[in-house]
Amino acid sequence: MAPLIVCEDLWKIYRIGDVEVQALRGINLTIDRGEFVAVMGTSGSGKSTLMNLLGCLDKPSRGRYRLDGLDVSTANPDLLADLRNRQIGFVFQNFNLIPRTSALENAQLPLFYRGVSIKEQRRQAAAALQRVGLAGREQHYPAQLSGGQQQRVAIARALVGAPSILFADEPTGNLDTASSREIMDILEHLNREDGITIILVTHEPDIAAYASRELVMKDGQIVQDVRRAPHLSAVT
Amino acid sequence: MPAFVLLTVMTALRILSRNRLRAGLTMLGIVIGVGAVIAMVSIGQGARAAVQAQVASMGTNVIVIMPGSTTVSGVRGAQGGAVTLTINDAAELKKRSPLLSDTGWAKRDVMQIVNGNRNWNGPVNGVSPSYLTIRDWSFTSGGPFTQTDMDSAARVALIGQTTLENLFDPGEEAMGATIRIKNVPFQVVGVLAPKGQSAQGTDQDDVIFIPFTTAERRVFGSQFLGSVGALFASTEQSGDLPEAVEHIRETLRLRHRLEPDQADDFTIRTQVDIGKVQESTSQTLTVMLFAIASVSLLVGGIGIMNILLVSVTERTKEIGVRMAVGAKRIHILTQFLIEAMTLSLFGGLIGVIVGIVGARLTTVIAGWPTMISVDAVLTAFLFSLAIGLFFGLYPANKAARLNPIEALRYE
Numbered sequence: 001m002a003p004l005i006v007c008e009d010l011w012k013i014y015r016i017g018d019v020e021v022q023a024l025r026g027i028n029l030t031i032d033r034g035e036f037v038a039v040m041g042t043s044g045s046g047k048s049t050l051m052n053l054l055g056c057l058d059k060p061s062r063g064r065y066r067l068d069g070l071d072v073s074t075a076n077p078d079l080l081a082d083l084r085n086r087q088i089g090f091v092f093q094n095f096n097l098i099p100r101t102s103a104l105e106n107a108q109l110p111l112f113y114r115g116v117s118i119k120e121q122r123r124q125a126a127a128a129l130q131r132v133g134l135a136g137r138e139q140h141y142p143a144q145l146s147g148g149q150q151q152r153v154a155i156a157r158a159l160v161g162a163p164s165i166l167f168a169d170e171p172t173g174n175l176d177t178a179s180s181r182e183i184m185d186i187l188e189h190l191n192r193e194d195g196i197t198i199i200l201v202t203h204e205p206d207i208a209a210y211a212s213r214e215l216v217m218k219d220g221q222i223v224q225d226v227r228r229a230p231h232l233s234a235v236t
Numbered sequence: 237m238p239a240f241v242l243l244t245v246m247t248a249l250r251i252l253s254r255n256r257l258r259a260g261l262t263m264l265g266i267v268i269g270v271g272a273v274i275a276m277v278s279i280g281q282g283a284r285a286a287v288q289a290q291v292a293s294m295g296t297n298v299i300v301i302m303p304g305s306t307t308v309s310g311v312r313g314a315q316g317g318a319v320t321l322t323i324n325d326a327a328e329l330k331k332r333s334p335l336l337s338d339t340g341w342a343k344r345d346v347m348q349i350v351n352g353n354r355n356w357n358g359p360v361n362g363v364s365p366s367y368l369t370i371r372d373w374s375f376t377s378g379g380p381f382t383q384t385d386m387d388s389a390a391r392v393a394l395i396g397q398t399t400l401e402n403l404f405d406p407g408e409e410a411m412g413a414t415i416r417i418k419n420v421p422f423q424v425v426g427v428l429a430p431k432g433q434s435a436q437g438t439d440q441d442d443v444i445f446i447p448f449t450t451a452e453r454r455v456f457g458s459q460f461l462g463s464v465g466a467l468f469a470s471t472e473q474s475g476d477l478p479e480a481v482e483h484i485r486e487t488l489r490l491r492h493r494l495e496p497d498q499a500d501d502f503t504i505r506t507q508v509d510i511g512k513v514q515e516s517t518s519q520t521l522t523v524m525l526f527a528i529a530s531v532s533l534l535v536g537g538i539g540i541m542n543i544l545l546v547s548v549t550e551r552t553k554e555i556g557v558r559m560a561v562g563a564k565r566i567h568i569l570t571q572f573l574i575e576a577m578t579l580s581l582f583g584g585l586i587g588v589i590v591g592i593v594g595a596r597l598t599t600v601i602a603g604w605p606t607m608i609s610v611d612a613v614l615t616a617f618l619f620s621l622a623i624g625l626f627f628g629l630y631p632a633n634k635a636a637r638l639n640p641i642e643a644l645r646y647e
Contacts, residue, residue, distance in 0.1 A: 057560065057640045078564045085562020096557045096644065100254065110561040118239045157561065 002069055004164060004197055005031040005054060010063035012049050012220075023049040025220040026063070031199070033164065036191045038200045038208035041217035047201050048169070050217065054199065055088055055167045056080045068164065085113055089158025091187075093170035095150040097142040103129060103153045104138040110161040128156035132186055148179030155186055165197045166190065172207055184210050240567070241574070248575040251547075252582075259579060262543045265536025266583025266623065267590055269529050270616045274591020276525030277612035279598060282605035283521075291507045293431040293440060295372035297474050299336075299481060301467040301488070304501040320501045322462045323448075325491060326364075329469060333483035335476045336469045340367030341448065343465035345456055349403060349444060350416045356402040360417055360444045362451020368394075370470045373445075377411050378426030381447055389449040393422040396443035397430040420454050422446060477506050533619070537627035540579050544572060544631035555635050556643025569636040576628025577621055584620030588613050 012024040023046050031037055041047045052058040053065060056072055057080075065072045068087060072080070089110075090096075097106045107125035116124070129138055132152040142150050151171060158166050168187060172180035188210050190196045202208050216224035252259040294300075303320045326339045342363040349356050368380045373394075381392045393415060395403070404410050413424050431440040452461060471480045481504050492501055548555070555568055591613075595606040 052641050055560075057644075078566075081559065081562050081564040084560060090560050092644070096553065096560075098554050098557060100250075109558065112240065112243060113558075113562045113564070113567055115240060118243065121239070161562075 003030045004033045004035075004068055005029065006064075006066045007054075008064045010050075010053065010060045010065060012046075012053060012058070013061040022220055024053070024060070027220075027222060029215075029222065031197065033197055034191070034195045035213055036188070036198045036200070036211045037213045037215060038202060038211035039215045039217060040201075040203060040205075040208055042203070045217040046220040047217045049220075051167055051169055051199070051201055054165075055090060056083045081113075085110055086161060087164050089155075089161065089163040089166040091151065091154050091158050091166065091168040091171045093173040095142070095147075095154045095174075097150055097153055097157075099143065100141055102139050102141060103134060103145065103156075106142070106153055107156040107160050109157055114161065125156070125160055128160040129153070131159065132156045146179070147175050148182055151175060151179070151183050152186065155183070155190075159190070159196075163196070165199060168198060168200045170202055171200070172202070172204070180207065241570070244571050244574050245578065247571070248578045251575065252578060258543065259582075262539050262579055263536070263583035263586065265532055265539045266580050266620050267536075267587040269533030269536050270584045270587025270620050271590035271594055272525060272529040272532055273616045273619075274588055274608070274612055275594040275598065275606075276522060276529060277609050278591070278595035278606040279525075279604060280519075280522040281607040281609050281612075282595075282599075285607050286605045290432070290434060293372075293434065294507055295370050295468075295470065297471045297477060298370055298507055299469045299471070299477065299484065300505045301469070301484060302503050302505070303466070304499075304503065320492060321464050321467050321488075322460075323364075323464060324462065325488060326464070326467050326469075328491060329467070329484055329487055332487045333480060335471050335480040335483060337472050338366050338370050338470050340364040340370050340468045341464040341466065342367050342468065343448065343451060343456065343463075347418050347455070349399070351403040351413065354403055354405075356399060358399055358402070358442050358444060360446065360451070360455065362448040362456065363445050364448050367468055368445065370468045373431075374429040376427050376429050378424070380426060381445075386447045386449055389453050390447060391420060391422045391450060391454070392425045392447065393417070394426040394428055394445040395424055396428045396441040398439055398442035399444055400427055417444070417446070418455050474508075477508060481506060533623055536580070536583060537623040540576055540624060541627040541631060543579075544576055544628055545634070547575070548572065548631050548635040552638065552643050552646040555638050556640050556646065559638070559640035560644060565636040568638075569632045572632030572635050573625060573628045576632065577624035580620045580624025580627075581617075584617045587620065588617060591616070 007027050007029040010024055010027040010029075011022070014021040014023055025046075027050060039047045039050065049058075053060055054067075056067070056075075059075075059080075060073055063073065067083065070083075072083065075083070084090075098109070104122065104125050107128050108121040111121040111124060126135075126138060129135060132155050134149060134152055134156065137145065137149065140149075142153070145153065155166075166187070171187070172183055175183065184207060187198055187200070191198045198211075200208070200211055208214055212229065213227045214224070215222050301321065321341075323341060326341050330336055330339045340363065342361050344359050344361045346357060347360045349358060349360070365380060365383055365386055373380070375394075378394070380394065381390065384390075385392050395410065395415075400410055403415060404413070410424050410427055414421050415424060416422070428441070428443070428445075434440045446455070448464075469480065469484065471477055484504055485500065488502055489500065494501065558568065592608055595608060598604050599606045
């Protein structure tokens, strides 16, 4: 089977005034379906930029990125939106739920833009909330939920469209240890049981330990790429 | 897409209901604008209807032909002073112009009318029976006199409401009573239904009609038999009026042997001419109110645009999230347009209510006639929607063009 993600000599160059910033400098990367990848690196190493590119939020300045066989480097904004909607789920550090909107409606959001009937949106969103252990909290607003619960709503939202990849950008950065473990357990379960590819950005080694592959970035390049058996006892 | 639109409308309603004061203030311009439009059109239509009712009280499709003024050694007399129009003119007009459905004539004089110990000084009109049909007079009791009454110069009279009130005690039976006009006894055979004020402001109910022949021979004592005060004609269709007027002009000029360089010795007026004067007055008012309404709607639209720009900035992060989960530009654009249109639509709705209440109050307080026009309500409503669409376009487009990464990072 063809790999899910193929990057060939990927560059991202920003121009701030007269200064040129090379955020990514020739990334070559292949990720297979079902992998659990942790991307590590100091801030400014280019890991967020890589996430944005892989997540179809941005386009590379140079190089080629193929997602599931489709060349994304040249896609127009609407096609990118469609790819994000169908192939990709995002989990952010600060949850990014829509305020004063119920957990159910937050979880419905990707289906809302897919043109699914309201009834079907509700059914699938409720099922997604159940998968992350939030059955019965459908009508709660984000402000009425704990951080861990909010992140679980965000995971439900990422899951609801049955994506092939889930991008988690510091998903535990704003959570205490117990909630962090809950979230990571859910992600691990999704990877192992449902075969969802997970790409996790983190700078915490014990969170990265959940992954089966670890990339380390520095100055816009991948300096280390290690595959290993996931090390569950690291956090237990 | 229908599910998307429905949910977006619901979202818009929820967002607006969260900021009721802000939404209310934003809508105010639209409310005032739409309210002003509705009130203005209601007042305008009411005034027009009142004018039309007055004009219609003349009868339907009536043409009035008045004699010109006399000229004696360069001094001109009043209009209608000459005795150039005759019964024969009327007969000839009918013969010559197929467009005229009827012609009639009248001659009037103010006379003392006596009933028992009461008397009244009012206009007495000697008229042809056809005149009553042309002018569309109806009766509360009795009926018109006939051609036979006309031929025999019968002493019968029809009296108007004002005359009735002045000559008879309340409850006194007028039908069959004998009144005296210039000492000639007349029997009342009909009481006319009220018509109210004419377009010129005279009381049309202060009137007595007697057969023209009777008037000529027994009451007025005319110098020239057959000369009339005015000729009346009517057409079947109001569209025929201009052509009929031309027919009449040609016929009369021919009969009066006028050279091409001589002016008409008569004037022809139709209801249309009479109505026009009044309408121009109410049009001035309408134009003024329209200007106010336009400015108010413009200000309202700018208000909506302003509040939407604030909203787009406030919700930048939300827009980023929506884009991240797959919202296309068109989705974001539609969402903000729907919010703008919801604002303007509610503004429009409240404006319609304000306008209707305002029009009613105008009637109650100032006593002006008003008429709520369904067309105006619909137009104002659609117009407010269009304003929402137009002024929402810029902020919505701004939101749709946000870069998802920057929007997500916005704090």
